[in-house]
Amino acid sequence: xxxxxxxxxxxxxxxxxxxxxxxxxxxxxxxxxxxxxxxxxxxxxxxxxxxxxxxxxxxxxxxxxxxxxxxxxxxxxxxxxxxxxxxxxxxxxxxxxxxxxxxxxxxxxxxxxxxxxxxxxxxxxxxxxxxxxxxxxxxxxxxxxxxxxxxxxxxxxxxxxxxxxxxxxxxxxxxxxxxxxxxxxxxxxxxxxxxxxxxxxxxxxxxxxxxxxxxxxxxxxxxxxxxxxxxxxxxxxxxxxxxxxxxxxxxxxxxxxxxxxxxxxxxxxxxxxxxxxxxxxxxxxxxxxxxxxxxxxxxxxxxxxxxxxxxxxxxxxxxxxxxxxxxxxxxxxxxxxxxxxxxxxxxxxxxxxxxxxxxxxxxxxxxxxxxxxxxxxxxxxxxxxxxxxxxxxxxxxxxxxxxxxxxxxxxxxxxxxxxxxxxxxxxxxxxxxxxxxxxxxxxxxxxxxxxxxxxxxxxxxxxxxxxxxxxxxxxxxxxxxxxxxxxxxxxxxxxxxxxxxxxxxxxxxxxxxxxxxxxxxxxxxxxxxxxxxxxxxxxxxxxxxxxxxxxxxxxxxxxxxxxxxxxxxxxxxxxxxxxxxxxxxxxxxxxxxxxxxxxxxxxxxxxxxxxxxxxxxxxxxxxxxxxxxxxxxxxxxxxxxxxxxxxxxxxxxxxxxxxxxx
Amino acid sequence: xxxxxxxxxxxxxxxxxxxxxxxxxxxxxxxxxxxxxxxxxxxxxxxxxxxxxxxxxxxxxxxxxxxxxxxxxxxxxxxxxxxxxxxxxxxxxxxxxxxxxxxxxxxxxxxxxxxxxxxxxxxxxxxxxxxxxxxxxxxxxxxxxxxxxxxxxxxxxxxxxxxxxxxxxxxxxxxxxxxxxxxxxxxxxxxxxxxxxxxxxxxxxxxxxxxxxxxxxxxxxxxxxxxxxxxxxxxxxxxxxxxxxxxxxxxxxxxxxxxxxxxxxxxxxxxxxxxxxxxxxxxxxx
Numbered sequence: 003x004x005x006x007x008x009x010x011x012x013x014x015x016x017x018x019x020x021x022x023x024x025x026x027x028x029x030x031x032x033x034x035x036x037x038x039x040x041x042x043x044x045x046x047x048x049x050x051x052x053x054x055x056x057x058x059x060x061x062x063x064x065x066x067x068x069x070x071x072x073x074x075x076x077x078x079x080x081x082x083x084x085x086x087x088x089x090x091x092x093x094x095x096x097x098x099x100x101x102x103x104x105x106x107x108x109x110x111x112x113x114x115x116x117x118x119x120x121x122x123x124x125x126x127x128x129x130x131x132x133x134x135x136x137x138x139x140x141x142x143x144x145x146x147x148x149x150x151x152x153x154x155x156x157x158x159x160x161x162x163x164x165x166x167x168x169x170x171x172x173x174x175x176x177x178x179x180x181x182x183x184x185x186x187x188x189x190x191x192x193x194x195x196x197x198x199x200x201x202x203x204x205x206x207x208x209x210x211x212x213x214x215x216x217x218x219x220x221x222x223x224x225x226x227x228x229x230x231x232x233x234x235x236x237x238x239x240x241x242x243x244x245x246x247x248x249x250x251x252x253x254x255x256x257x258x259x260x261x262x263x264x265x266x267x268x269x270x271x272x273x274x275x276x277x278x279x280x281x282x283x284x285x286x287x288x289x290x291x292x293x294x295x296x297x298x299x300x301x302x303x304x305x306x307x308x309x310x311x312x313x314x315x316x317x318x319x320x321x322x323x324x325x326x327x328x329x330x331x332x333x334x335x336x337x338x339x340x341x342x343x344x345x346x347x348x349x350x351x352x353x354x355x356x357x358x359x360x361x362x363x364x365x366x367x368x369x370x371x372x373x374x375x376x377x378x379x380x381x382x383x384x385x386x387x388x389x390x391x392x393x394x395x396x397x398x399x400x401x402x403x404x405x406x407x408x409x410x411x412x413x414x415x416x417x418x419x420x421x422x423x424x425x426x427x428x429x430x431x432x433x434x435x436x437x438x439x440x441x442x443x444x445x446x447x448x449x450x451x452x453x454x455x456x457x458x459x460x461x462x463x464x465x466x467x468x469x470x471x472x473x474x475x476x477x478x479x480x481x482x483x484x485x486x487x488x489x490x491x492x493x494x495x496x497x498x499x500x501x502x503x504x505x506x507x508x509x510x511x512x513x514x515x516x517x518x519x520x521x522x523x524x525x526x527x528x529x530x531x532x533x534x535x536x537x538x539x540x541x542x543x544x545x546x547x548x549x550x551x552x553x554x555x556x557x558x559x560x561x562x563x564x565x566x567x568x569x570x571x572x573x574x575x576x577x578x579x580x581x582x583x584x585x586x587x588x589x590x591x592x593x594x595x596x597x598x599x600x601x602x603x604x605x606x607x608x609x610x611x612x613x614x615x616x617x618x619x620x621x622x623x624x625x626x627x628x629x630x631x632x633x634x635x636x637x638x639x640x641x642x643x644x645x646x647x648x649x650x651x652x653x654x655x656x657x658x659x660x661x662x663x664x
Numbered sequence: 665x666x667x668x669x670x671x672x673x674x675x676x677x678x679x680x681x682x683x684x685x686x687x688x689x690x691x692x693x694x695x696x697x698x699x700x701x702x703x704x705x706x707x708x709x710x711x712x713x714x715x716x717x718x719x720x721x722x723x724x725x726x727x728x729x730x731x732x733x734x735x736x737x738x739x740x741x742x743x744x745x746x747x748x749x750x751x752x753x754x755x756x757x758x759x760x761x762x763x764x765x766x767x768x769x770x771x772x773x774x775x776x777x778x779x780x781x782x783x784x785x786x787x788x789x790x791x792x793x794x795x796x797x798x799x800x801x802x803x804x805x806x807x808x809x810x811x812x813x814x815x816x817x818x819x820x821x822x823x824x825x826x827x828x829x830x831x832x833x834x835x836x837x838x839x840x841x842x843x844x845x846x847x848x849x850x851x852x853x854x855x856x857x858x859x860x861x862x863x864x865x866x867x868x869x870x871x872x873x874x875x876x877x878x879x880x881x882x883x884x885x886x887x888x889x890x891x892x893x894x895x896x897x898x899x900x901x902x903x904x905x906x907x908x909x910x911x912x913x914x915x916x917x918x919x920x921x922x923x924x925x926x927x928x929x930x931x932x933x934x935x936x937x938x939x940x941x942x943x944x945x946x947x948x949x950x
Contacts (some may be wrong), residue, residue, distance in 0.1 A: 006812040383854055386833035400831045409853070483819065483858040487873035531863030531871050534711060534748060538856075540830065554715050561718070567866040574712045580725070582706040584675050593865045606906040645678075648704035655774035656724060661717045 008068050010086040011075070013038050022077040026069035030063070031083075038083075042175070043274045047212040049175035056086055124292055128161030131281015134226050136180050138167045140187035140199030140235060145261065146224055150186050153269050160277035171196035171550035174205045178212045181283050182276040183248070185239050186265075187222040193231025195238075203235075206242055217248040220272045222265055223256045232256065251275040251285065270294065271448070282595035321344040321396060325355065327367070330418050348396030352383060352408075355395060356422075368421040377474030381422050382411040387477050387539055387619050413476055415493070428540045429479050429658050432492045436520045438499040440506070441513035462507060470502045470550040472542040481543045483535035491529035494536050497521065498546045501553045522560060528567045550660040571663075579657045582647030667795060669786070670732040671699035672750070674743025674895040675707050680903075681895040683921075687928035688742050689786070694804045694931045695796050697740070702731050702822045708749040710896065711862050719767075725753040726767045730779040736782040739942045740791055742924050744894035745861070747787040748820025749767070754785055755825060787821050789893050789923060790828030792929045793837045798844045806932040807848030813926075813944060814887035815839055816878065816901070817851060818894040819858045838893060845930045851885045854878040865906075869911060875900060876908035879916035888945045889919040919944045 011030070023031040024038070032039045040053040044067075047057035075083040124483075135157060139150040150166045157164035162182070177183075188261030190196045195203045204251045206210065221243070224234020233256040240254045252275050255268040274293045278286045278301055323346050329517050342363060346355055351374065362366045372377045381390055384399045385405075399406060416424035472478045478495040479485055486492045492500075497520075503509055504517045521527050527550060528538075539545035563572040573592040577585040589601065647653065677685040678810075690847050692699050700891075705728040708720035728750070732739050741747050758781045768778040794800055815838030815918045822835060829835045835856065839849035859878055860871030879901060884892050892898035902920040909916040917942060929938035 010716070273793050284892055384834040399834045400836075402836065410854070483874060484863070484867070485861075485869050487877065488867075488870040493872070519743060529863075529867055529870065531860030531867050531874065532711075532819065533856035533862075534823070535858040538819050538823045551714065551718065555718070560717060567868070570865045571712055571715045574710070574717050575720070578707045578713060582704075583678060584707045584710070586676060587679050591864070605910070607903055646824060649775070652704070652723065652727065652775040653706055656727065656770065657720070658776050659770050661720045664718075 007088060008059065008071055009155050010056045010058050010070055011040060012056050012084050012086070014052075014082040014084055015039070016080050016082045017052075018080055021077065023074035023083055026074035026077050027067055030059075030067055030071055031074060034341065046647055047175065047178060049178075049212065051175070055178070076570070098237065124289065126254070126297055127280055127286065127289060127482040128277055128293070128296075132181060133161055133163045133179070133281070135162045135182035135184065135276050136166045136167045137164055137184045137186065138169055138172070140169045140185075140196045140202075140239075142188055142190045142196035142198075144229065146186045146196070149222070149224075149261075149265055150184075153186075153273065156269065157267050157273055157276075157546055160273045160293065162273065162277055166263075168198060169202045171219055172202050173337060174202060175212060179217070180217055182218040182279055182605060183217055183243075184276070185219060185221045185236070185243070186224070187221070187235045187239055189226075189229070189231065191231065193234035195235045199430075201236065203238065206246075211242075214243060214248040215248040217243070218251045218276065218283075218285060219243050219248045219278050220250060220252040220268075220275065221252060221254040222268050222272070223628055224265075225256060225258065226263055227258050249285070271387045275299075296544075313362050319348060321348045321401065321593065321609060323355070323395060324405060324407045325359065325410065326408065327359075327410045327422070329367075330412075332420055340367075346395055348394065350380075350397060352388065352393055352398055352410075353379065354389035354391075354412075369421050370423055374474065377476060378426065380413055380474045380477035380480070381415060382480070384409050387413065389473055389477065394472075408504055413480040415480045416476065424476070426476050429460060429476055429493065432496050433475075433499070436492055436496045436500050436517075438503050438517065438520075440503065440508065441501040441510045442508045461506070466502045466506060468545050469498055472498075472546060478536075478546060479538045482530060482532075483537045484529065484531045488529055490525040492520070492525050494530070494543075494546055494550060495528055497530075498549050501549055518560075518636075521553050522557045526585060527557050530554070558626045568592055575664050579654060582650050582653045583645075598610065610618075666695065667791075668698040668737055669740035670702050670737040670783075672702050672708070672728065672739050672741040672743075672746055675710050676899060677743065680899045681922065684742055684895050684898070684924050687922070687924040687934065690933040691788075691924050691927045691931065694798065694933070695792065697791065697796070699740070700735055700737060700741070702728060704731055708942065709745040709753075711749055721749075722749070722753050722756065722763075722801050723770055725750055726757060726764075726771055726779050727775055727777065728770060729754060729757070729783050730777040730822040732777070732783045733779055734777070737907045738786060738790060739950040740786050740842050740893065742788045742850065742893075742922070743849075743945065744787060744818045744821040744892075747771060747785055747895045748823060748826055750785040751821075751823065751826040754783070756839065757781065776905050780853055785826075787891045789821075789837050789841065790830065793830070793840060798840060801841065801927075802844045805930045807846050807935070807938055809842065809926055809930050809931050810846050810873040812849070812850050812886050813847040814852055814882035814885065814890045815842055815855055816890050816892040816894070816897060817856050818883075818892070819856055820894065822856045822878050838891070841923075842926075845926065850885045852880065852881050852885045852887070854881045859897050859900050861900055864900060871900075872904060872908045875904050876912040876914045876916050879905060879908060879918055880912075880914040883915055883918050887918065889921060889941070891921055891923055893923045895913050912920045917948055919948055 003250050019038065021033050024033045032041050037052060039050055042048045042050040044059055044063040044563035045053065045057045046060060047055070049055070049057060071085060076353045077079050126636060137150040137154050141147040154164040154166045188196050200260050221236050221240040223240070225233035225236070225358060235255065236254060242249070244250060252268070252271045257264045257266055274290050274297070277293050278289045280286060322343070324343045326339055326341045326342060328337070329340050342359055346358070346428040353371070353374065356367065356369050357371070372379045372391070375389060376391065377389070379389055380387060383390070385625050386398065388398065395406065399408060410422065412418050412422045412424045416426065416428060421424050447563060450599065470496070475495040479493040482494050484491055500517050500520050504514050506522070513604065531548065533551055536550070537544045558568045558571055563569065570593045572591065573589050574584065577583070577588050594602065673685050673688065674681070689699060690808065693898055706724045708725060713724070714721040729787070739750065741781060741937065757779070764779070764781065771777050771779065817835055824832055827835060828837070841851045854877060857878055858874060860874040861869065864871045879890070890901060892901060898920060905916045921941065925937070928934050
């Protein structure tokens, strides 16, 4: 036994990756691209990093490589290798013994005198120091993951900064640095870990798994009582964390298939307990109930409802907002923008913010007011089309540099009457021209007020409702980037209503035929230039874009892919079949025809394509460019022939199998 | 250590936008991105093939996904249209196990391959900001792109789930990159607007008005040039400038380059072209 032995070694900042240490002690040091790591198999904690946690070295390593380690420290030209010395019998000095025997440290944690906190200190406890918490999930079907995400959102109300951690790919060596951990794990098959948790479990089960003396944890186990090994995975994690020295704050809860109520109850206890762990890692058990009261709003006296329930406080702190609003005065025909910088509560809706500005700053500010779901109130905020009463300030746009910048515009695609108020009449006229209303087969020609309205199977009804269940027709109309630039185009809101009516089984055949001509017309679905602009706005516009894609396919097929619309799609697809790639030359020739090509020739399009006026061109032509006066910019020559992709026969086979028309 | 991706150059990188194909590899090398070419990958369909047959485009793209999966890699592309279309089809396949099974039957019969859903699609811009890091980019940048730059995203990558950690409606990754390279990002509205590429041949007047609106706003906001994250939009914004101006009467003359070109010039891979760009910025425009 040696009197003073090496206990640990770690690397400080400033390593210059000179390799000297690795040459002196290759079994201990490994130089990486930008620093040096202490190898995992020499460390008690098995970690692979600079060992800033000062984990001890294994006894056999110390006896075999002490001299090499000291040589490496001497050889380091920048002295960033720090050797921690200590006796083999006594723990080293506190500042250099961050990771001696973990069990001893855990004991110290448990017996630490709790710090008494007064009620006034509760907010301090929830808001100061390290408030990080990890929610680890092991999930096969997604239920555990969903719960983890849900509880992570809820954790902020407890002053916790929660991170959802997928067990798949998780680095076990980082576990000891976590103070608070919730584990949510399902059980798969006959007591097996879910796929994403299996690898981590194998690592955690080994003897070399790192100890967890400073960790507080609790487990939610999901399972099915019809299986023999009910919630086995959760039980395994619960037991193993305890074995590794972590402190269980709340008893494990095992949930059956109807897990929601039990999981919610567990979360109430678990989050409050985790919140009672202060920034130093000390658990204040006496504060748990106070925290529950505080979060539920009882202590803060949330508004009491008439029937006795408590309405939770949903207020948030004021945020710095720069609001830039489009202004238009029809009397003077002058337009411009006004900017206000103010502090407003984050929970305030955009519509409420507009009301405040009008009431306190500029009474002439004009916008459509209404209920939160009034479809006519729609406006554009930073390019996002919203009903302003339905969206909070703190969620309408990302906060950057500590503040929010909102650029508020009237809806595109409509004439502006004043400021943010637009004239919806153009949309109404288009709707009137399309007549997308019901003319029922059962009532066609019947002079009755009611009549039999027919029936519809649930699948069809759901499909039709989903495509027409958008919050605002003007908002949907503006979703298309084509509508502001084409007066004739009917727009997505009229077209999707028409398309839904065509597929309504109650519609009279004669009306269906008429509606089909609306869809197929020059101003119908073919006039839409890019469905991507519609689908990006929100969930309901995504459904509408899918329906309009069906409408377009249907219209092109009925035309047998004739006309420019059909030919574009046909020849694009054809060139992909013929080579796997797009052949611009073929598409231009086949879609535009000789006259169109001539038109492009004279309009300069062809010249710009070949010479790349504003771009910087290809190599050959760039070399020649020195002979010409800049900025000739010669250099764009589309390839006239395309090579085929590898295994092109597979592409042809797919075409033949899926769509034999091409 | 290099990060590795399966590389899809985008639809027209081999033809109308050859400059993207030329500048992407040196940019990737400088950033420590190893590109493994998907030599058998087809066009993503650009949202056009699916107008003829949704199932056809899905199957073709599933074949591309299967190739990437076989390599054990996720896909990177410098084209916003390709990133958006591939992402849309990938999400559809992942969300619908029955559909995936049906597509796999066809893939098995025709190509002797299947796709299990284990790949992802990323645009170069999101890989740079989310994975490589702007510090790394700053470290390899040599030439300052000291212009007023209007960053153009287009609508395809600005979809939920397709734009990495950026905001769907109010993105700023491109602006962050421009700033790191020494440029001044222009604040403008049209950066996520469509220029109507899928309707270019069939609805040319509308597409020209859309294109002109984007170009003229960039100019009026003081941009010296537009940098596009999309191969298709990049080509249209350049080739159709004159026609767009004649259609609308708006001023549209402004240099347009692709994101990979800006990165390449900044990293010193194409100094001659950067010099030419400086000349054009000085001469083109009002």
